[in-house]
Amino acid sequence: MASITAMSGPRTRKCDTTGLPVCLDAEFFVKMNAVSAVVFLLLGGIAALTLALTRWPAVHLLDSTWFYRMLTFHGVNMLIFWILFMEMAILYFAGTTLLKTKLFSPKLAWAGFGLMISGAVMTDYIILMGQADVMLTSYLPLVAHPLFYLGIILFAVGALVNIFNFFATVYVAWKNKTYGETMPLVAFGAVTAAIIAVVALLHGAVALVPTLTFAMGWTAEPDPMWYRLIWWGLGHQSQQVNVVAMVSVWYLMSHLTSGGVVLNEFVSRGAFVLYILFINLASAHHLLVDPGVGATWKIWNTSYAMYLAVLASLIHGFTVPAGLEAGMRLKGYTKGLFGWLWNAPWKNPGFSGFFLSLVIFGFIGGITGVTLGTQQINITAHNTLRIPGHFHATVVGGTSLAFMGLTYYVVPLLFRREYSFKWLARLQPYVFAVGIVLMSLGMSFAGSAGVARRTWDIDAAGIYGATSHLMLGVLGIGGTLAFIGLLIYVLLTVHAVLFGQKNHGRAMDDWGTPKDIAPAEGDTEARELLEHGKAPGTMVLVLVLLACFVVYYFANWKALADLWHVR
Amino acid sequence: MTIHSPPKDWFKWPHGHERLWIGLALVWCLIMFAMMPYWHFNGKQNSTGESYAVEPDAFVERVEQFTAANKVGEDPASGIPIVEPPPGGDAYLLGRMWSWTPTLKLRQGETYRLHISSADLQHGFSLQPMNMNFQVLPGYDHVLTLTPTTTGEFTIVCNEFCGIGHHAMIGKIIVE
Ligand SMILES: [Cu+2]
Numbered sequence: 001m002a003s004i005t006a007m008s009g010p011r012t013r014k015c016d017t018t019g020l021p022v023c024l025d026a027e028f029f030v031k032m033n034a035v036s037a038v039v040f041l042l043l044g045g046i047a048a049l050t051l052a053l054t055r056w057p058a059v060h061l062l063d064s065t066w067f068y069r070m071l072t073f074h075g076v077n078m079l080i081f082w083i084l085f086m087e088m089a090i091l092y093f094a095g096t097t098l099l100k101t102k103l104f105s106p107k108l109a110w111a112g113f114g115l116m117i118s119g120a121v122m123t124d125y126i127i128l129m130g131q132a133d134v135m136l137t138s139y140l141p142l143v144a145h146p147l148f149y150l151g152i153i154l155f156a157v158g159a160l161v162n163i164f165n166f167f168a169t170v171y172v173a174w175k176n177k178t179y180g181e182t183m184p185l186v187a188f189g190a191v192t193a194a195i196i197a198v199v200a201l202l203h204g205a206v207a208l209v210p211t212l213t214f215a216m217g218w219t220a221e222p223d224p225m226w227y228r229l230i231w232w233g234l235g236h237q238s239q240q241v242n243v244v245a246m247v248s249v250w251y252l253m254s255h256l257t258s259g260g261v262v263l264n265e266f267v268s269r270g271a272f273v274l275y276i277l278f279i280n281l282a283s284a285h286h287l288l289v290d291p292g293v294g295a296t297w298k299i300w301n302t303s304y305a306m307y308l309a310v311l312a313s314l315i316h317g318f319t320v321p322a323g324l325e326a327g328m329r330l331k332g333y334t335k336g337l338f339g340w341l342w343n344a345p346w347k348n349p350g351f352s353g354f355f356l357s358l359v360i361f362g363f364i365g366g367i368t369g370v371t372l373g374t375q376q377i378n379i380t381a382h383n384t385l386r387i388p389g390h391f392h393a394t395v396v397g398g399t400s401l402a403f404m405g406l407t408y409y410v411v412p413l414l415f416r417r418e419y420s421f422k423w424l425a426r427l428q429p430y431v432f433a434v435g436i437v438l439m440s441l442g443m444s445f446a447g448s449a450g451v452a453r454r455t456w457d458i459d460a461a462g463i464y465g466a467t468s469h470l471m472l473g474v475l476g477i478g479g480t481l482a483f484i485g486l487l488i489y490v491l492l493t494v495h496a497v498l499f500g501q502k503n504h505g506r507a508m509d510d511w512g513t514p515k516d517i518a519p520a521e522g523d524t525e526a527r528e529l530l531e532h533g534k535a536p537g538t539m540v541l542v543l544v545l546l547a548c549f550v551v552y553y554f555a556n557w558k559a560l561a562d563l564w565h566v567r
Numbered sequence: 568m569t570i571h572s573p574p575k576d577w578f579k580w581p582h583g584h585e586r587l588w589i590g591l592a593l594v595w596c597l598i599m600f601a602m603m604p605y606w607h608f609n610g611k612q613n614s615t616g617e618s619y620a621v622e623p624d625a626f627v628e629r630v631e632q633f634t635a636a637n638k639v640g641e642d643p644a645s646g647i648p649i650v651e652p653p654p655g656g657d658a659y660l661l662g663r664m665w666s667w668t669p670t671l672k673l674r675q676g677e678t679y680r681l682h683i684s685s686a687d688l689q690h691g692f693s694l695q696p697m698n699m700n701f702q703v704l705p706g707y708d709h710v711l712t713l714t715p716t717t718t719g720e721f722t723i724v725c726n727e728f729c730g731i732g733h734h735a736m737i738g739k740i741i742v743e
Contacts, residue, residue: 020570064731098570135728139689141705142729180572224689224704251569262569263585265577290702291618291709298616299603307596314592318585323569375603376613382700383691383726450698452691452726457734463695463722533583542588546595553599557606563699565611565678565714 011102017413017507026096026103026169027414030089032113034410035497037085040120041400042490044077049483052439054456056476057469067456068133075136076127079238079395080152081120084159086403087193087245088112091166093414094190094248099183101173108165115158123151135454137231140211140224149212156201156208163194163201185262185269186255189248192272196279197241203233225292229283236283239391242399243313244275246357249402250320253354256409257345258514260320260327263533268319274312285373289382298375310370317362318542322535324355329526332518337537348511353405353429360433361398364440367549369394377556379563383454385475386447389440396482397436404489405429411493412508417500422509425492432485438478446471611714614701621708626661626684633659634669642670642739649741652679659683660723660738662690662703664730667723667738675742678714691727694740700726715742 011024047070053061054070062070096103103109126132131145138144170191173179183191207230213219251268254260262268284301287293328340345351368390372381381387408425412418419425449468451458458464458472503509518526529535581589607613621629633650640649650669652658654677661668663686673679683692685705692701697717703709723738 018570064734068728068731068733133731139727142688181575182572182577184571185569185573223706225707255569260569262573264579264581265573266579267581267585267589287702289614289616289700291616291704291707293616295607295613295615298614299607303600303603307600310599311589311592311596314596315589318588318592322585370599374599376606376610379612379614379699379701382702383693384698384700448698450693450695450724452693452724454728455724455726455734460735461695461722461724461737463724533581533585535584539584539588546591549595557602560612561610563612563697564694564716566699567613567615567617567712 015097015413016503016505020097021100022414023096023102025106025109026092029103029106029109029113030092030410030414033085033089033092034407036113036117036120037082037089037403038407038490038493040077040081040085041486043124044074044082045483045486045490047071047074047077048479048486052476052479052483055472056479057459057472059476060457062456064456065130065133068135068454069127069130071454072133072135073124073127076123076152078400079136080155083242083395083399084155084238085116087197087241088116088159088162089410090245090249090406091162091190091194093410094187095166095169095173098187099170099173099179101169101176101178104165104168104172108161108168112158112161112165115161116155117158119151119153119155119158121151122147122154126151137235138211139231140214140222140227143215146212146215149208149215153205153208153212156204160198160201163197166190166194182265185265186248186252188269189244189251189272192276193241193244193248195276196237196244200234200237200241203230203237207231207234225290228287228290229293232283232286236286237279239395240275240279240309242395244272246361246399246402247272247316247320249406250316250354250358251323253350253402253405253409254320254324254327257348257351257354257511258324258327259331260324261330261530263319263322263326263530263535267315271312271315271319274308274315278308278312285378288373288375288378295375302373302375313366314542317358317366317545318535318538320358321541322538325535325538326526326530328514329529330518330523331514331516332523332526333514334523334526337540340537343514345512345514347426348513349408349425349429350405350511352426353401353408356429356433357398357402357405360393360401360437362545363548364437365390365394365398367545367552368444370549371553371556374553374556377560379566380556380560381447383452384447385443385451385453388453389443389447392436392443393440397433397440401429401432401436404432407489407493408511409508411496411500412503415497415500416503417496418503418509419492419496419500421492421495422511424488426511428485428488428492431488432482435478435480435482435485439475439482440478442471442474442476442478446475612699617710617712619708619710620706621684623684623686623705626682626708627686629682630659630661630668633657638669639672647739654679656680657682660692661686662692662725662736663687665725665732665736667725667736670739670741672741672743673715675715675718678712681711681713683709683711688729689727690725690729690736693724693726695722695724697721702727715740718742
């Protein structure tokens with residue numbers, strides 16, 4: 001009975017809401033990492049606002065120097081610091097509470113956290129000092145101050161230390177069978193994310209260590225093409241870590257907010273494994289119009305890798321809403337095709353954050369990403385605003401929004417403090433989602449009109465007309481709205497953590513969970529549907545998604561066919 | 568469920584709608600898989616990545632020779648030479664902070680081997696309003712076998728960040 005002894009004693013408590021055991025050491029590091037994440041989110045968000053207001057031609061806020069500086073700052077703080085700190089929090093939560101075990105080593109957790117914080121501060125400082133105006137990608141031969149690379153390397157090493165701590169925790173739990181025979185799905189997803197993160201961070205080391213020694217003047221300049229290839233092993237895969245973490249959060253929030261179930265454990269787990277196996281090669285789709293790598297390499301790595309990973313996303317795109325549908329039907333919301341959806345808790349920010357994330361990721365981020373990542377279609381998109389238009393729908397509308405939804409449960413459950421101004425919290429995911437969708441569409445349409453990404457000013461070229469300017473205006477307005485949504489989230493969360501009402505000894509305030517209205521013996525029709533693997537409402541939704549996908553995909557081939565011929 | 572261990576007998580093959588959707592999704596992935604090789608052999612727009620190693624200085628020299636041999640005029644405003652390469656022959660374009668040289672004069676329907684490289688940082692060759700985009704790297708002679716199908720004046724925008732004057736890195740291609 002190792003499990004029981006492992007989880008008793010002074011360093012644990014029982015969650016007053018879920019009944020799950022909470023390791024207090026792990027809880028401390030969940031808090032530390034989550035708070036850091038929110039701080040860096042705010043920094044990255046302020047930068048984002050200045051960028052949106054600069055690309056909005058009517059405002060054109062920053063000068064050229066500060067635009068590129070803020071763009072570097074924004075990319076680093078959002079894509080690396082905010083997301084990875086949040087992912088560390090998720091790992092410490094999933095590795096202990098869901099597996100009913102204790103943290104392997106608080107010392108390692110301190111070491112990892114310390115390295116990450118010092119790396120992040122070092123990098124941010126050097127960027128703001130104007131010593132690293134090189135963008136997140138820092139493509140050679142553009143060189144930053146050595147401390148820029150050193151900061152990122154320290155941050156990555158810290159993340160690796162945390163991930164090692166996570167794996168050790170999982171190993172101990174597995175050995176002692178603390179969680180029973182099979183790991184819960186959400187924990188399985190967290191393990192998947194951690195595995196991909198290791199591969200991503202190792203690529204980062206291979207790319208950045210020689211770049212650091214070059215910046216110090218110790219070694220020769222690495223080949224710029226080689227750097228691109230390896231860097232994207234970090235850059236692309238770390239986005240895949242986000243996807244996996246986000247999907248795990250979807251499963252978690254679907255269950256917490258609405259009683260979502262897993263239709264088929266094998267399918268959902270298999271889809272996670274597809275990510276591990278095939279996502280690495282997908283980094284090729286950043287090099288589709290590069291010299292130095294041939295057509296066969298581009299096509300093979302794009303399709304072989306991406307499409308099996310895409311398949312994984314399409315599978316989760318079904319299983320997550322289908323699990324929600326089944327859970328809601330089991331609760332008695334069985335009317336028609338979509339009774340389960342209309343009766344979902346739309347005023348619960350945990351739910352709306354998760355579900356809007358699912359929709360934005362699938363319909364905007366996913367469809368555009370796969371299409372733009374097609375070898376030849378990439379000619380019409382590479383380095384235009386279509387690219388950030390795509391990834392703001394995946395990483396921001398998808399991952400960040402899902403993490404925000406998660407926070408509305410993390411604070412009451414782990415910080416044991418309640419949110420004040422609940423009406424504003426209920427509104428927040430919608431404000432943020434509308435802002436991001438507007439911004440993403442503005443970027444995408446401006447990019448289709450040929451507007452470049454990472455460009456301070458489009459008027460010097462003298463060729464961009466009213467449509468481009470209008471779409472950049474939409475970008476600016478959407479970005480501002482998204483920033484307001486972000487600010488509401490940060491302020492409410494900081495307020496709750498510092499001043500929120502304590503909820504020790506009782507369940508957390510209910511954000512609104514659908515009541516069980518099924519007859520006492522359960523709803524037989526719903527159970528039968530589940531047994532036959534049927535989710536009719538979800539089936540309709542995914543068919544709509546597929547139809548949109550097919551139309552967008554072939555419309556892009558059609559547009560490509562009108563271009564000059566090139567080989 | 569998602570946060571608890573599943574029951575012991577959790578393994579089952581997908582069935583019902585789930586199996587249907589996995590099948591549909593797989594078919595769609597295979598169609599997308601097939602489209603790229605199909606277009607490679609039958610489509611007219613491909614990025615094959617043909618390239619050769621070249622020292623930046625050597626490339627600058629080649630561009631200068633090419634310009635001297637084929638110059639037909641000069642842009643009155645910028646002083647950038649206008650160069651007309653022989654139809655079916657080689658053309659050269661140099662990207663550097665923050666200009667594209669020379670201005671190329673091409674003929675509609677003729678095919679050129681356009682060599683693009685950089686003298687310094689990475690740049691992005693973005694042909695507007697065609698919206699065709701290619702990466703340009705120092706040390707790599709990137710060869711695009713290009714056939715203009717429309718006439719007019721086209722602008723080359725740099726769309727890879729290359730420093731503070733990046734937005735003003737503008738070039739020109741004229742097609743007659
Ligand atoms: Cu440039």
